[in-house]
Amino acid sequence: xxxxxxxxxxxxxxxxxxxxxxxxxxxxxxxxxxxxxxxxxxxxxxxxxxxxxxxxxxxxxxxxxxxxxxxxxxxxxxxxxxxxxxxxxxxxxxxxxxxxxxxxxxxxxxxxxxxxxxxxxxxxxxxxxxxxxxxxxxxxxxxxxxxxxxxxxxxxxxxxxxxxxxxxxxxxxxxxxxxxxxxxxxxxxxxxxxxxxxxxxxxxxxxxxxxxxxxxxxxxxxxxxxxxxxxxx
Amino acid sequence: xxxxxxxxxxxxxxxxxxxxxxxxxxxxxxxxxxxxxxxxxxxxxxxxxxxxxxxxxxxxxxxxxxxxxxxxxxxxxxxxxxxxxxxxxxxxxxxxxxxxxxxxxxxxxxxxxxxxxxxxxxxxxxxxxxxxxxxxxxxxxxxxxxxxxxxxxxxxxxxxxxxxxxxxxxxxxxxxxxxxxxxxxxxxxxxxxxxxxxxxxxxxxxxxxxxxxxxxxxxxxxxxxxxxxxxxxxxxxxxxxxxxxxxxxxxxxxxxxxxxxxxxxxxxxxxxxxxxxxxxxxxxxxxxxxxxxxxxxxxxxxxxxxxxxxxxxxxxxxxxxxxxxxxxxxxxxxxxxxxxxxxx
Numbered sequence: 108x109x110x111x112x113x114x115x116x117x118x119x120x121x122x123x124x125x126x127x128x129x130x131x132x133x134x135x136x137x138x139x140x141x142x143x144x145x146x147x148x149x150x151x152x153x154x155x156x157x158x159x160x161x162x163x164x165x166x167x168x169x170x171x172x173x174x175x176x177x178x179x180x181x182x183x184x185x186x187x188x189x190x191x192x193x194x195x196x197x198x199x200x201x202x203x204x205x206x207x208x209x210x211x212x213x214x215x216x217x218x219x220x221x222x223x224x225x226x227x228x229x230x231x232x233x234x235x236x237x238x239x240x241x242x243x244x245x246x247x248x249x250x251x252x253x254x255x256x257x258x259x260x261x262x263x264x265x266x267x268x269x270x271x272x273x274x275x276x277x278x279x280x281x282x283x284x285x286x287x288x289x290x291x292x293x294x295x296x297x298x299x300x301x302x303x304x305x306x307x308x309x310x311x312x313x314x315x316x317x318x319x320x321x322x323x324x325x326x327x328x329x330x331x332x333x334x335x336x337x338x339x340x
Numbered sequence: 341x342x343x344x345x346x347x348x349x350x351x352x353x354x355x356x357x358x359x360x361x362x363x364x365x366x367x368x369x370x371x372x373x374x375x376x377x378x379x380x381x382x383x384x385x386x387x388x389x390x391x392x393x394x395x396x397x398x399x400x401x402x403x404x405x406x407x408x409x410x411x412x413x414x415x416x417x418x419x420x421x422x423x424x425x426x427x428x429x430x431x432x433x434x435x436x437x438x439x440x441x442x443x444x445x446x447x448x449x450x451x452x453x454x455x456x457x458x459x460x461x462x463x464x465x466x467x468x469x470x471x472x473x474x475x476x477x478x479x480x481x482x483x484x485x486x487x488x489x490x491x492x493x494x495x496x497x498x499x500x501x502x503x504x505x506x507x508x509x510x511x512x513x514x515x516x517x518x519x520x521x522x523x524x525x526x527x528x529x530x531x532x533x534x535x536x537x538x539x540x541x542x543x544x545x546x547x548x549x550x551x552x553x554x555x556x557x558x559x560x561x562x563x564x565x566x567x568x569x570x571x572x573x574x575x576x577x578x579x580x581x582x583x584x585x586x587x588x589x590x591x592x593x594x595x596x597x598x599x600x601x602x603x604x605x606x607x608x609x610x611x612x613x614x615x616x617x618x619x620x621x622x623x624x625x626x627x628x629x630x631x632x633x634x635x636x637x638x639x640x641x642x643x644x645x646x647x648x649x650x651x652x653x654x655x656x657x658x659x660x661x662x663x664x665x666x667x668x669x670x671x672x673x674x675x676x677x678x679x680x681x682x683x684x
Contacts (some may be wrong), residue, residue, distance in 0.1 A: 126577075160679050192606060201602055201603055203599070203681060207596075207599040219604055220605075225606060280682050
């Protein structure tokens with residue numbers, strides 16, 4: 108039996124009730140294996156961010172199931188008593204459109220935050236954060252504040268933060284939107300390598316077709332539905 | 341002190357100076373010292389100059405507690421010791437009443453109940469400053485008394501002259517003091533001494549504790565309540581300002597807070613972050629305030645006693661205010677949705 112890093116079954120999210128109800132995602136079903144690099148592609152308003160937030164344990168699904176690393180976390184709503192924050196800390200990593208680094212912390216401290224909120228000691232967190240940043244060629248930028256980093260460097264710090272707790276799934280929301288084409292391609296290449304190297308499933312939400320070259324699979328989303336699934340390789 | 345008054349620090353009290361000898365004779369009294377008090381306001385260097393003048397018996401007690409510079413009063417006349425807060429130099433002269441007085445020493449930490457800095461002169465000088473009339477006034481008074489007595493047809497010339505002499509002596513006498521302080525002999529019973537003096541007409545004995553109570557519960561209590569009211573108003577305003585700063589600062593950090601929540605930060609991390617900021621602000625403000633107090637304490641026009649307990653209580657109040665003020669920011673932060681971290 109295949110153990111998926113992430114699985115959704117008939118995932119549905121409806122906003123509002125009655126006549127004003129809007130279906131943002133309808134019956135989204137997908138399975139993502141560890142180490143797989145998956146793109147969720149679709150135009151603005153297609154529901155891809157809602158899909159990402161539901162998978163990311165932020166937005167409670169109305170119907171359907173979400174299974175994360177073999178454990179059901181949502182089945183017609185969140186499972187009772189489930190600690191979503193703990194799951195987000197331990198199983199998920201997030202990469203944002205605009206890096207979302209904490210402006211008053213250095214690159215090193217930004218990565219350490221993700222470790223410290225997961226109960227790592229400051230010493231362990233510092234060691235791990237330094238290693239991660241060095242692996243992403245940022246060892247010369249450890250003590251730089253986000254304002255002093257280039258867009259590509261800031262996004263790499265954000266990737267280091269997402270990788271900090273060895274997540275099973277990394278969710279990236281338009282990670283190249285704030286970058287120029289070259290930096291965007293570099294970030295995508297980095298994500299591809301990380302998926303293989305770290306055996307983390309990486310889901311990238313984007314509207315840019317050019318950026319999904321070399322992805323394992325591409326889900327096309329339109330009007331809240333997964334309308335097409337391509338096995339890219 | 342004078343009967344039916346609350347003592348020289350609270351209101352006017354006048355008693356004859358020689359009552360000191362009578363008090364000294366009361367069993368249990370070890371030593372006595374007549375004292376004179378008056379608040380003086382003159383013009384100095386073009387500005388109002390206000391101080392509390394204490395006249396004391398140079399052979400008794402009640403003089404300056406310490407001498408920071410110069411020396412104590414040695415001569416019976418025209419020398420004075422002033423408080424440091426009066427910013428006078430040794431050798432400087434000041435005109436009071438009919439004479440000039442030379443500063444011979446500097447003292448500190450003595451103020452009137454109103455907070456004015458204190459200066460010391462000999463009792464005789466203090467009495468002269470307070471009661472001695474100038475020559476014109478004396479001449480006028482003597483003429484008036486003489487004229488009034490001459491109008492009394494039933495008095496002979498000899499009687500008139502004798503009476504005039506007596507009346508003039510009484511009216512020109514400066515031998516009045518505001519209070520007589522007494523120290524009891526070891527083992528003497530305070531209540532017995534008080535009881536004995538209470539039986540005399542026109543005088544009232546009070547203990548140091550009673551005087552403190554009269555001052556703190558009467559004059560100072562009202563001032564304290566007024567200051568307390570201002571302080572409460574200022575603290576409320578501070579709380580509102582801190583709340584607004586924390587709130588706007590939280591609004592600035594919405595994306596940071598949302599990001600932290602999204603990556604799984606517990607509420608305690610978010611609360612701690614805002615609380616830390618608020619407390620840090622309070623501690624820095626307290627440190628600045630404390631530093632300013634230390635730098636400007638000597639420059640205050642009136643002496644204010646700042647006890648260690650007051651400073652500690654203020655610190656606790658500031659911490660409490662900062663904690664309460666941070667609630668608005670914390671409330672806002674806890675309502676931030678992790679999804680707000682997404683998007684551009």
